[in-house]
Amino acid sequence: METVExxxxxxxxxxxKATKEQWAGDVIFAERAYAAVVFDSLTHLVCHTCxxxxxxxHRCGQCKFAxxxxxxxxxxxxxxxxxxxxxxxxQGKAPNENIRLAAQILWRIEREGGGLTEGSLVSIDELQNHxxxxxxxxxxxxxxxxxxxxxxxPPNSKQFGMQYISHILGVINxxxxxxxxxxxxxxxxxxxxxxxxxxxxxxxxxxxxxFNNGNHEAVRSLFHTQMRIELRALGKISPGEELTVSYxxxxxxxxDRRQQxxxxxxxxxxxQHCQKGIKDDLMLAVKEGGEKPSQETVKEIIQYSKDTLEKxxxxxxxxxxxxxxKLCRECLAKQEAILGDTNIYLLRILSILSEVLSYLQHINExxxxxxxxxxxxxxxxxxxxxxxxxxxxRAGVTHWHAGLIEVGHEMLCKAYxxxxxxxxxxxxxxxxxxxxxxxxxxxxxxxxxNEFMYYKMREAALQNxxxxxxxxxxxxxxxxxFQKKQ
Numbered sequence: 001m002e003t004v005e006x007x008x009x010x011x012x013x014x015x016x017k018a019t020k021e022q023w024a025g026d027v028i029f030a031e032r033a034y035a036a037v038v039f040d041s042l043t044h045l046v047c048h049t050c051x052x053x054x055x056x057x058h059r060c061g062q063c064k065f066a067x068x069x070x071x072x073x074x075x076x077x078x079x080x081x082x083x084x085x086x087x088x089x090x091q092g093k094a095p096n097e098n099i100r101l102a103a104q105i106l107w108r109i110e111r112e113g114g115g116l117t118e119g120s121l122v123s124i125d126e127l128q129n130h131x132x133x134x135x136x137x138x139x140x141x142x143x144x145x146x147x148x149x150x151x152x153x154p155p156n157s158k159q160f161g162m163q164y165i166s167h168i169l170g171v172i173n174x175x176x177x178x179x180x181x182x183x184x185x186x187x188x189x190x191x192x193x194x195x196x197x198x199x200x201x202x203x204x205x206x207x208x209x210x211f212n213n214g215n216h217e218a219v220r221s222l223f224h225t226q227m228r229i230e231l232r233a234l235g236k237i238s239p240g241e242e243l244t245v246s247y248x249x250x251x252x253x254x255x256d257r258r259q260q261x262x263x264x265x266x267x268x269x270x271x272q273h274c275q276k277g278i279k280d281d282l283m284l285a286v287k288e289g290g291e292k293p294s295q296e297t298v299k300e301i302i303q304y305s306k307d308t309l310e311k312x313x314x315x316x317x318x319x320x321x322x323x324x325x326k327l328c329r330e331c332l333a334k335q336e337a338i339l340g341d342t343n344i345y346l347l348r349i350l351s352i353l354s355e356v357l358s359y360l361q362h363i364n365e366x367x368x369x370x371x372x373x374x375x376x377x378x379x380x381x382x383x384x385x386x387x388x389x390x391x392x393x394r395a396g397v398t399h400w401h402a403g404l405i406e407v408g409h410e411m412l413c414k415a416y417x418x419x420x421x422x423x424x425x426x427x428x429x430x431x432x433x434x435x436x437x438x439x440x441x442x443x444x445x446x447x448x449x450n451e452f453m454y455y456k457m458r459e460a461a462l463q464n465x466x467x468x469x470x471x472x473x474x475x476x477x478x479x480x481x482f483q484k485k486q
Contacts, residue, residue, distance in 0.1 A: 003028050004243065006121050006198060011270060013128075015200045015242050016121075022237040024384060025421040028207065029195065030228045034117065034124065035080070035104035036179060036191030040097050043067065049077035050213050050227050051189050052182040063088040083107045087154050095152045097190060101176070102149055102168045105192060110158040120194045127197050129170025133266040138173075145169050174265055177229065182213045183429045184390075193229050201265070202244035203257055203273040207231050208386050208422045209245050232422060234384040250381060251344055253280045279380055285340025293338050301338045305331060305345035312352060316473060321356050324473075328353040342376045350376075351391075355473050358398055367402040370395035374411065389418030393433055400440055403458060405447050409440040 002019065009015035022028055038046045046053050047069045057067035058074060063085045068074040084103065088094045095103075105124060109115050115124030134142060149165055172190070175197045179189035196209060214227040231243065248260050254274040261269050272278065284302075286293055308331040315323040331349050339346045350373040357366035374388075374395045381388040396411030416437050419430045447454040 001029055001119055001121060001195065004121075004195075007242075009200055009242060012200050012267070014122075014198055016195075016198045017242045018237050018239055020239055022233040024233055024235050025424065026233045027424070028231045028233055028237075028243065030212075030230045031119070031193050031195045032226055032228050033177075033179075033191035034115075034120075034194055035101055035108055036189055036227075037097050037100045037104060038189040039187070042188050043094070046181065046188045047073050048081065049073035051179050051211075052213050053186070053188065060085060063094075065094045079111075080104055080108070083154070083157065087152055090154065091152060095148050096145075098145055098169065098172055098176075099149050099152055101172050101190060101192070102145075102165065103152060105168055105172075106153075106160055106165075107157065115194075117194075122194050122198060124168070124171065124192070124194060127171045127175055127192075127194060129167045130174050130266045131166055131170040134170075142166060142169060142173075177209075178211075180211050183432070184211070184423065184427070185429075196229055196231065199231065199243050199245050201247045201261065201267075201269065202271045203246055203248075203250055203254070203269065204271065204278075204382060205244040205246045206234055206237050206241070207243050207245050208234055208384070210386070210423050210427065212424075212427060230424065232424065234382065234421060249387065250385070251283070251347070251377075251387075253277075253283050253344070282340075282342040282380060283344045285342050287336075287338055287340055297338060301334060302345055305335060305349065309345075309348060316352075316356075321360055321473065324356050325353065325360065325362075328356070341372065342379050344380075347373055347376045352473075354395070354398065358401075359473055363398065363402040367395075367399045367404055367407075370398045371407065384418055384421045386418070386422040389415050389422055392418065393429075393436075396440075397436065400436070400443075403455070405440060405444050405454075409437070409444045412437045412440055 003022070004016045005019050006014055007017050018028065036051070038048055038051065042053075043065065044057065044059075044067055046067070047057060048066045049068055050073055052069060054069055058070060060066040060068075060074070060081070065088045066077070066081050066085065068077065084094075084100065084107070087103070094100060105115075109124065116122075131142070146162065146165060146169070149169070153159075172192065175192060176190040177193050177196060178187045179191050180186060181188050199207065199209075209229055209231050211229055212227070231245070237243070247265060248257055250257075250273075252260070254277050258269050258274055261267060284298075286298055308327055312324055312327050315321075315327065328349050332346070332353065335343070335346045335349065350369045354366045354369035354373060357363075357369065370391075374391050377388050377391050392411050392415035396408045396415055399405075399408030399411060402408075412433065416430070416433050419427070419433055423430045425431075425434075443454070443458075446457070
């Protein structure tokens with residue numbers, strides 16, 4: 001942590017600032033979780049030590065609850081699982097993820113005699129819990145969690161006061177970091193990282209944070225690394241400059257972002273983009289050229305878009321994907337006459353439509369939608385935004401599958417440049433992307449040398465392959481920075 005220091009940020013409380021110059025892609029600091037647990041719905045699908053998804057996991061022979069990749073992960077996780085194992089056996093079942101995480105934190109405090117670890121700038125005791133800001137519903141949920149915790153907590157473990165347990169549950173409520181699977185595509189758990197909790201929010205941040213599952217396969221080699229988060233610079237950062245990350249997706253107008261931040265994290269955002277409404281005009285853009293639509297017409301089409309998005313969510317959750325396509329096409333037809341290419345309601349429909357069309361194997365139409373989507377994203381997102389990089393990658397793959405090799409390769413190259421900064425060269429998804437980039441470059445050379453032969457070879461290759469089915473679409477949004485119990 002010699003690259004950062006704590007300071008009092010005006011109007012924000014404490015924050016972190018750089019002590020040395022950083023450049024795009026630099027890892028400012030890496031931090032292991034103080035405690036972390038797998039989500040309730042995925043406890044049998046995700047390793048409880050490294051949080052990687054596996055088809056076949058080894059189950060703890062005693063509690064039958066915890067699952068691991070192999071003996072290596074099981075042995076490494078035993079110190080934190082030992083107390084949980086006996087508590088789960090005694091109760092007969094495991095409590096929810098928040099209770100399990102609170103118990104993991106308190107067992108570690110019991111083992112080590114405090115909430116401050118080597119390399120941490122702050123202890124668990126010093127983290128904000130915001131319990132005093134809880135509304136009636138949140139206070140009710142806190143009381144329920146307290147009761148569940150006391151039922152689960154063993155009488156032979158160190159006993160903590162109700163106020164301190166409430167503090168821990170409050171910390172988890174607003175500081176729990178979302179852990180993702182090895183490819184960074186699905187949220188699979190939640191953990192507490194004390195140093196990360198000190199990094200303040202900005203809607204246009206200078207850092208991104210990525211979860212790295214580590215390399216557990218090379219235990220005895222120099223390449224063995226532990227599960228950790230990495231705070232990475234998005235551009236040049238000068239000594240003394242505050243380090244910031246975005247707690248929410250930027251693709252919302254300033255007022256909506258402020259409301260979300262106030263509700264979820266209990267603070268009023270005063271960043272430049274919120275104060276000046278930077279890019280709000282683009283996010284609510286109307287179609288240029290010809291007669292400008294009236295405010296009433298724009299208002300009606302936005303409300304129609306919101307209503308349609310609710311219907312789409314319902315149809316997606318039920319797996320009725322042809323209905324999703326129908327709703328998206330109808331909405332798009334109405335939006336195109338009124339809304340601009342960067343309007344967030346148009347982009348949301350294009351994003352859903354491109355994903356579902358890819359799944360249904362309507363690849364050419366999906367490619368067209370994804371191209372329009374990323375063209376809009378490029379004008380809105382920070383050039384090194386991780387979600388922009390992922391969108392470019394998906395669009396590039398879609399174009400590649402559609403045989404549009406020139407555009408597809410260009411998008412994959414742009415995505416790779418972004419992910420090198422946000423994820424780093426050793427992250428599994430960056431490695432996957434590099435392999436795709438190299439393969440598409442080879443095909444592009446073939447295409448440029450002889451276009452006719454390229455399509456003939458591609459057609460022959462496709463005839464000898466099984467139909468490739470894209471992952472089934474889900475309603476799950478991209479993993480955010482901090483997880484909050486809904």
